[in-house]
Amino acid sequence: MIEFRNISKTFKIGNREVNAVKNVSLSIQQGEIFGIIGFSGAGKSTLLRLVNLLETPTNGEIEVQGINIGSLSQKDVRKLRSRIGMIFQNFNLFASRTVAGNVAYPLKLAGWSKKEIDKRVSELLSFVGLTDKAKDYPEQLSGGQKQRVGIARALATSPDILICDEATSALDPDTTSEILRLLKKVNKELGITILLITHEMHVIQEICDKVAVMENGEVIETDSVFNVFTNPQHLTTQRFIQSVQQDRPSTSLLREWRRKGGKHLYRVIFKGEVASDPVLSRVTRKFDVDVNIVYGSVRELQEKLYGNLLVSFEGQEENISSVLLALQQDVTVEEVNVNEG
Numbered sequence: 224m225i226e227f228r229n230i231s232k233t234f235k236i237g238n239r240e241v242n243a244v245k246n247v248s249l250s251i252q253q254g255e256i257f258g259i260i261g262f263s264g265a266g267k268s269t270l271l272r273l274v275n276l277l278e279t280p281t282n283g284e285i286e287v288q289g290i291n292i293g294s295l296s297q298k299d300v301r302k303l304r305s306r307i308g309m310i311f312q313n314f315n316l317f318a319s320r321t322v323a324g325n326v327a328y329p330l331k332l333a334g335w336s337k338k339e340i341d342k343r344v345s346e347l348l349s350f351v352g353l354t355d356k357a358k359d360y361p362e363q364l365s366g367g368q369k370q371r372v373g374i375a376r377a378l379a380t381s382p383d384i385l386i387c388d389e390a391t392s393a394l395d396p397d398t399t400s401e402i403l404r405l406l407k408k409v410n411k412e413l414g415i416t417i418l419l420i421t422h423e424m425h426v427i428q429e430i431c432d433k434v435a436v437m438e439n440g441e442v443i444e445t446d447s448v449f450n451v452f453t454n455p456q457h458l459t460t461q462r463f464i465q466s467v468q469q470d471r472p473s474t475s476l477l478r479e480w481r482r483k484g485g486k487h488l489y490r491v492i493f494k495g496e497v498a499s500d501p502v503l504s505r506v507t508r509k510f511d512v513d514v515n516i517v518y519g520s521v522r523e524l525q526e527k528l529y530g531n532l533l534v535s536f537e538g539q540e541e542n543i544s545s546v547l548l549a550l551q552q553d554v555t556v557e558e559v560n561v562n563e564g
């Protein structure tokens with residue numbers, strides 16, 4: 224669907240060169256929601272802007288729907304852009320046009336008749352839940368409503384791809400979730416492939432199928448969201464994941480646990496099918512050991528369960544050893560250093 228092959232982009236400022244994107248190769252399949260995450264300056268926006276030729280690569284090739292976009296004529300670039308909708312962090316709405324006027328704009332440019340435009344605009348406003356706001360101006364809308372208008376406008380010409388440039392970064396957490404749900408609906412109901420960039424891991428966690436992590440212009444890790452969350456390889460990826468996953472209790476809770484005689488704490492990680500299996504209770508019962516869940520969570524990632532629990536065991540030492548051995552057949556178990564922090 225979208226294929227980046229050894230893509231690099233260097234900006235020249237006077238004698239200085241900025242290597243914004245370095246030798247990136249990525250494959251985005253049709254129907255996917257693909258997220259690119261990275262800290263500020265990692266090269267995400269530059270990479271995104273290469274897809275609709277708002278920037279041109281210094282090296283490498285990009286294919287969109289099987290077409291190498293490096294050699295397109297002006298006319299074909301316009302055609303490409305009409306297949307790719309785009310939404311922005313600051314919405315980029317026309318302040319002097321109504322909601323309906325904003326959504327109608329790309330259709331006017333594409334030469335649609337007034338009757339066709341009115342019908343399409345009313346369909347789109349209904350899809351994004353803004354039918355009653357058609358005559359309002361952007362300044363009368365909340366941030367979430369403005370982004371809904373942005374989405375309706377981006378969908379106007381029925382694109383195959385929607386690219387989202389930090390689309391929820393200016394929104395509060397509840398509104399972010401609403402917009403992410405709407406993007407998921409765009410993907411599922413309209414079959415539109417979504418490529419988004421963000422610096423927030425919860426955005427990736429909530430809606431993406433695949434993720435690429437960028438740092439200093441390079442893609443340092445890419446995989447399904449489930450694999451990246453459950454087995455992150457790179458330190459930067461681990462930091463992003465920690466930002467949404469409190470996987471360690473506070474120092475004061477740990478201190479209190481130690482004061483009550485706690486000595487050994489184990490992290491038990493369940494993935495996929497096993498997460499719903501009562502493996503902990505089955506094994507501890509078998510060896511007559513009690514289990515205490517000290518901390519942790521079970522979450523859903525891409526419709527699969529992922530559990531990350533901190534537990535302690537009470538019972539005879541050799542029985543606890545048998546429990547640990549038996550658990551390792553099904554889940555990952557590791558002892559946690561309780562003296563840290």
Ligand SMILES: Nc1ncnc2c1ncn2[C@@H]1O[C@H](COP(=O)(O)OP(=O)(O)OP(=O)(O)O)[C@@H](O)[C@H]1O
Nearest residue numbers: 234236241243261262263264265266267268269270
């Ligand atoms: N038009 C430009 N001219 C010169 N340098 C640029 C240009 N656009 C981006 N850069 C530089 O390229 C690097 C990558 O920037 P980019 O905006 O792609 O990163 P980003 O990950 O999207 O960061 P942010 O989230 O802050 O936008 C930065 O060092 C930036 O200063």
